[in-house]
Amino acid sequence: MSLTAALRAQALAEGFSAMGVTRPDAIPEAAGRLARFVAEGRHGQMGWMAERMTWRGDPAALWPEARSVVMLAEVYSPDDDPMTAIARPEAGAISVYARNRDYHDVVKKRLKRLGRWLIERAGGEIKVFVDTAPVMEKPLAAAAGLGWQGKHTNLVSRALGNWFFLGAIFTTLALDHDAPGVDRCGACRACLDACPTGAFPAPYQIDARRCISYLTIEHHGPVDPALRPGLGNRIYGCDDCLAVCPWNKFAVRAREVRYAARADLIAPPLADLAALDDAGFRARFSGSPIKRIGRDRFVRNVLYAIGNSGSPRLAGAARDRLADADDTVRDAARWALSRLET
Structure with a gap:
């Protein structure tokens, strides 16, 4: 078994739902898209996007020694239909991901365990990231074959739907890289039409x-x-x-009870x-x-x-x-x- 295959098996054993590997320089278009996004003011009050654009737009600049980026998906699919809360005007609707434990803590601990396993198995160095660092997880995950960025800009997977968190392990090890995901949104625009505030230009x-x-x-x-x-x-x-999103028909149940x-x-x-x-x-x-x-x-x-x-x-x-x-x-x-x- 290759190191990448062994890492994938270990990732699934740790509780992740899917894993893909890409290069740090696999998203050259990201920097330009981010620059346009910020120039148009679409980031609102999120000043940190503008302040750290160099790192965010180029993963290779964030850690030049990295040779591979391991992207992990962790499912948090709801057991209920989250849209039912919208029909109860005297009650509050809370996003599915926030109805229990903070995913940052749960995913990061899992990433660190997987990273330690990789170091013990093959050496090298790692850095782990979950959402708070200047890392563009969604383009990297698409490049790593976990899915594609849908018309709502979130990642969609044929196997998982779109209810999943993303985490990243940057490593100095040279791993086998996966083929990028293929856009399968087609003519569907359900996500665009569903937005109550017209957030998709x-x-x-x-x-x-x-x-x-x-x-x-x-x-x-x-x-x-x-x-x-x-x-x-x-x-x-x-x-x-x-x-x-129609692809949720393939969504799988969350394995982590702390997301219930x-x-x-x-x-x-x-x-x-x-x-x-x-x-x-x-x-x-x-x-x-x-x-x-x-x-x-x-x-x-x-x-x-x-x-x-x-x-x-x-x-x-x-x-x-x-x-x-x-x-x-x-x-x-x-x-x-x-x-x-x-």
Whole structure:
């Protein structure tokens, strides 16, 4: 068995769903696409994209000694239909990936174990990355044959659908490289049509400034009032473009129990969430990726959802936040009340 084949077998044994290998210089078009994205301002408030464009656009520049990039996929497919929460206006819709443990911690530990196995087996050096480093995981994963970037810009796989996390191991070892993935979106535009805020200017392009995942997680301060109605009851992230992808008919069940949704995070009542203070927020979302956005931004999202609920029963929850210590929360409370009273 070759080293690459043995590594693939070990990756599956560790709990990963798929593995592919590519070269650090396999995505030469990425730098130009990223530069255009930033030049057009589509990155919004994510200044770190502009600050580290050199590394992000060229994996070989991030670590010149690397000779191979190992891309790993880890499935987190939901057991339920995430779109059902959208139809419950008095409850909050939370993105599937955030309804339990923070995937950064789970995936990184698995990557480190696999990396240690590789070093013990063949020597060399490694660096592992999960989402937070200046690494363009999706183009690299496509180059490594794990799938292709769909029209919603997320990775799609014939074998896994599109519910999976990506992790990377850069290594100084020369491994066998896989053939890149082939685009199989065809004429389908289900993901483009599903977006509530029109975040896709064209197929294979996204404007983060209109994306609900960006608006509810990365964007600080008030959200553009024109976009608030499109948020609906989505209070952390958005799954619409992922959920409608026809390739999900091939999705497999998640093997990691820590990705199974917590009962209290499946369509939680908006009134309860609006009442959270900082201590209550931290306690409720301990170990969750939701914790990183902080109480104020989260309650802001909840108040937008209350304003979109059309339910006079929630007016009291919004009214209680009119004297909140945070300016943005107070603004969201006023907006919610104006919607409900109208």
